[in-house]
Amino acid sequence: MMIMRGTIIALSSALASAAQIRTRVIKAEQGGNIGGATFDYVIVGGGTGGLTIAARLAEVASVAVVEAGGYYEIEYGNASVVPLYSLTKIDVIDPSENFPHRPEIDWELTTVPQVNANNRTIHYAQGKTLGGSSALNTMSYVRSSAAAYERWANIVDDDSYKFDKLLPHFKKSVRLTPPNLQKRNALNATPEYDSSVYGNGGPLDVSWNNWVDPSITWLAKAMQAVGMNINPKGWSAGNLNGGSWVPSTIDPARATRESAETSFLQYALANTSLKVYSHSIVAKILFDGDSARGVKVATNGTTYELSARKEVIVSAGTFHSPQLLMVSGIGPKATLDQLGIPVIADLPGVGQNLRDPISIGTSHLVNTISSQTITSNPITEPEALRQYEEEAAGPYSSAAGWIAYERLTSKLRSTLPQSTQEKLAALSPDSPELSFIAGAFALPNGTSQGAMSAIICNTFSKGSVSIRSANISDQPIIDLGWLSNPADTDVLIAGIKRLRQIWASETARNITLGAEVRPGEGVCTDAELLEYVKANAQQIWHPSSTCSMGKNDDKNAVVDSEARVFGVKKLRVVDFSIVPLSIPGHPQATVYMLAEKIADAIKRG
Numbered sequence: 001m002m003i004m005r006g007t008i009i010a011l012s013s014a015l016a017s018a019a020q021i022r023t024r025v026i027k028a029e030q031g032g033n034i035g036g037a038t039f040d041y042v043i044v045g046g047g048t049g050g051l052t053i054a055a056r057l058a059e060v061a062s063v064a065v066v067e068a069g070g071y072y073e074i075e076y077g078n079a080s081v082v083p084l085y086s087l088t089k090i091d092v093i094d095p096s097e098n099f100p101h102r103p104e105i106d107w108e109l110t111t112v113p114q115v116n117a118n119n120r121t122i123h124y125a126q127g128k129t130l131g132g133s134s135a136l137n138t139m140s141y142v143r144s145s146a147a148a149y150e151r152w153a154n155i156v157d158d159d160s161y162k163f164d165k166l167l168p169h170f171k172k173s174v175r176l177t178p179p180n181l182q183k184r185n186a187l188n189a190t191p192e193y194d195s196s197v198y199g200n201g202g203p204l205d206v207s208w209n210n211w212v213d214p215s216i217t218w219l220a221k222a223m224q225a226v227g228m229n230i231n232p233k234g235w236s237a238g239n240l241n242g243g244s245w246v247p248s249t250i251d252p253a254r255a256t257r258e259s260a261e262t263s264f265l266q267y268a269l270a271n272t273s274l275k276v277y278s279h280s281i282v283a284k285i286l287f288d289g290d291s292a293r294g295v296k297v298a299t300n301g302t303t304y305e306l307s308a309r310k311e312v313i314v315s316a317g318t319f320h321s322p323q324l325l326m327v328s329g330i331g332p333k334a335t336l337d338q339l340g341i342p343v344i345a346d347l348p349g350v351g352q353n354l355r356d357p358i359s360i361g362t363s364h365l366v367n368t369i370s371s372q373t374i375t376s377n378p379i380t381e382p383e384a385l386r387q388y389e390e391e392a393a394g395p396y397s398s399a400a401g402w403i404a405y406e407r408l409t410s411k412l413r414s415t416l417p418q419s420t421q422e423k424l425a426a427l428s429p430d431s432p433e434l435s436f437i438a439g440a441f442a443l444p445n446g447t448s449q450g451a452m453s454a455i456i457c458n459t460f461s462k463g464s465v466s467i468r469s470a471n472i473s474d475q476p477i478i479d480l481g482w483l484s485n486p487a488d489t490d491v492l493i494a495g496i497k498r499l500r501q502i503w504a505s506e507t508a509r510n511i512t513l514g515a516e517v518r519p520g521e522g523v524c525t526d527a528e529l530l531e532y533v534k535a536n537a538q539q540i541w542h543p544s545s546t547c548s549m550g551k552n553d554d555k556n557a558v559v560d561s562e563a564r565v566f567g568v569k570k571l572r573v574v575d576f577s578i579v580p581l582s583i584p585g586h587p588q589a590t591v592y593m594l595a596e597k598i599a600d601a602i603k604r605g
């Protein structure tokens with residue numbers, strides 16, 4: 001028997017500010033213990049990829065989504081809705097071992113000690129909620145480069161992964177709103193972009209924030225001063241080079257987070273018969289022989305089955321998709337045998353090839369104000385709150401700012417060991433090697449601290465995901481493999497040197513107060529920088545490639561170029577885990593595109 005519940009509520013009780021009130025459809029089907037139900041497609045995971053493909057398939061078929069969490073707006077409040085709070089109040093992103101436990105929103109994953117990074121155990125936040133990690137992320141919307149998609153096309157031997165062929169799928173999800181220059185109120189922060197590449201008919205709001213952090217306008221100028229020139233087409237036209245003001249998945253009319261839930265799920269609940277099983281965990285994929293026939297679900301301790309007439313689609317994210325495949329009998333045979341899991345398909349690549357691009361930061365106190373110094377000061381905060389509530393503007397309305405991409409300068413490149421230079425030379429000449437993000441935060445005494453970090457664009461290190469038991473509720477074993485390839489360490493050390501060149505520019509010196517805070521002036525030699533990197537390198541939450549796409553004859557590939565799992569029938573994986581390489585840019589744009597592309601392939605048959 002199925003208990004049906006459907007309600008329409010205004011989220012005013014969960015969200016304090018008037019600006020955030022928006023009528024949302026909150027609808028969830030709860031499974032009883034008898035029978036279950038049958039759909040054309042059952043989607044595992046109501047995250048970024050899952051809700052997107054679910055919404056598109058529900059236009060033409062019966063679809064159920066099973067999601068472990070609920071509605072983040074209700075369960076995590078305005079921390080997950082107000083853009084600035086993605087930097088200041090989403091406490092679960094703390095990577096330390098003493099992270100705050102928020103089981104209502106986060107999977108609370110921790111890694112094995114990272115042997116090349118001082119044996120640090122990392123807490124790796126991942127959204128456990130409708131919207132998945134799009135409900136926790138910093139909302140930057142940055143596609144990868146045409147060169148990276150070309151490498152992807154070559155790896156899978158499928159030209160449909162070239163950027164010009166992907167463009168219609170990128171555009172389909174997006175509803176672009178041009179920047180509101182009046183609200184941004186910063187003469188130096190007019191975004192350059194190519195409106196023809198974005199799209200305007202999709203459910204996903206993409207725009208530029210209605211406010212620019214004053215400190216970041218200076219740091220952006222400092223990056224330009226050392227040669228990171230403004231990219232005239234911005235970050236969605238296939239060229240990641242130079243600097244640009246970052247577009248974000250924010251609803252510009254209300255300045256609220258746009259996630260896969262607020263966009264694709266809301267669209268589907270209004271327009272299709274999509275069914276959502278929230279607070280429900282898929283424990284296993286069920287097979288008839290080698291053909292997926294449904295899933296075993298647990299809701300509040302009650303287990304039942306949902307059957308799929310056509311396909312099961314796994315969109316559980318980079319850590320949980322390989323885990324679910326393995327506990328269901330798809331993965332490296334030795335691992336499955338050891339745990340007594342019957343092998344449905346021996347795929348040695350499941351959980352292998354994990355790529356996690358990491359970053360390293362530098363900081364100085366600065367004499368400029370920033371979003372956080374305004375909102376943490378009791379004298380200026382009320383006006384910021386008024387601006388947010390009445391105008392959907394001001395410091396609360398904004399998260400990301402400025403990002404630059406660059407290939408190493410020839411001078412820095414020449415300082416790298418020969419073996420690292422050779423690895424970098426194998427990348428195409430238009431692949432950026434580092435990206436640089438400018439940020440600013442408030443110290444307890446009200447001073448601004450400027451922070452700039454360097455992030456690897458093509459990580460050479462590989463990690464892995466495995467399982468400790470056949471029980472989906474036991475955490476997967478995650479080894480991020482940080483710095484296991486010395487080329488990554490070399491590139492990050494070069495990154496710190498480049499950041500110091502930016503801080504040394506006249507523009508930056510004009511706003512800095514005192515000596516470098518981090519790493520600090522005592523950290524100079526390559527050996528000292530190496531120790532700093534090992535102790536401080538950090539994730540930017542872009543892990544990928546644990547169910548890599550590949551050619552039929554690639555033994556380590558998990559899915560083909562239409563996301564079908566090798567060795568079985570009626571099963572696909574559609575999320576960031578299938579991207580077969582470390583790509584520059586930020587993941588979510590690619591995940592939304594990929595789900596659109598695979599939905600389109602399924603519909604065309």
Ligand SMILES: Cc1cc2nc3c(=O)[nH]c(=O)nc-3n(C[C@H](O)[C@H](O)[C@H](O)COP(=O)(O)OP(=O)(O)OC[C@H]3O[C@@H](n4cnc5c(N)ncnc54)[C@H](O)[C@@H]3O)c2cc1C
Pocket residue numbers: 044045046047048049050066067068069093125126127128129130131132133134136137138139140141142280281282283315316317318320321324472540541542543574575576577586587588589591
């Ligand atoms: C702190 C943070 C900041 C980030 N910043 C950015 C950014 O600014 N820009 C950007 O582009 N990207 C950013 N990212 C990355 C981006 O958000 C993710 O790469 C992307 O959302 C991943 O999409 P996905 O579909 O692969 O997985 P997810 O969106 O994580 O979806 C997986 C879903 O599956 C569910 N699930 C898992 N297992 C089960 C199960 N067994 N049963 C039922 N449900 C299950 C999960 O609860 C989740 O909802 C950030 C991520 C984080 C965490």
Ligand SMILES: *[C@@H]1O[C@H](CO)[C@@H](O)[C@H](O)[C@H]1NC(C)=O
Pocket residue numbers: 015016017078079082385388396
């Ligand atoms: C977020 O919610 C808290 C608690 O209700 C409230 O004090 C705060 O003003 C809200 N923030 C915004 C920006 O609305």
Ligand SMILES: *[C@@H]1O[C@H](CO)[C@@H](O)[C@H](O)[C@H]1NC(C)=O
Pocket residue numbers: 115118119
């Ligand atoms: C990390 O742990 C391993 C195994 O316990 C140990 O051999 C090694 O010395 C440790 N490294 C550091 C930097 O502590």
Ligand SMILES: *[C@@H]1O[C@H](CO)[C@@H](O)[C@H](O)[C@H]1NC(C)=O
Pocket residue numbers: 203266267268270271
């Ligand atoms: C439902 O679909 C129509 C037509 O595409 C669209 O205009 C509307 O915005 C959709 N509803 C929601 C809530 O997205």
Ligand SMILES: *[C@@H]1O[C@H](CO)[C@@H](O)[C@H](O)[C@H]1NC(C)=O
Pocket residue numbers: 030278279299300
């Ligand atoms: C699970 O059980 C709790 C306690 O009985 C109840 O409050 C909650 O609504 C149930 N959740 C679901 C998804 O049915």
Ligand SMILES: *[C@@H]1O[C@H](CO)[C@@H](O)[C@H](O)[C@H]1NC(C)=O
Pocket residue numbers: 365443445446447
């Ligand atoms: C604010 O705090 C920082 C860090 O402790 C300190 O370096 C700085 O001098 C302080 N500034 C003022 C104005 O007190």
Ligand SMILES: *[C@@H]1O[C@H](CO)[C@@H](O)[C@H](O)[C@H]1NC(C)=O
Pocket residue numbers: 471472473474
């Ligand atoms: C699976 O693991 C969870 C959490 O560790 C535990 O509560 C549950 O009893 C386990 N289930 C089985 C079938 O062992």
Ligand SMILES: *[C@@H]1O[C@H](CO)[C@@H](O)[C@H](O)[C@H]1NC(C)=O
Pocket residue numbers: 506507510
């Ligand atoms: C730095 O400040 C000085 C003195 O105010 C000013 O003349 C100069 O133009 C500034 N330089 C830059 C690059 O902003």
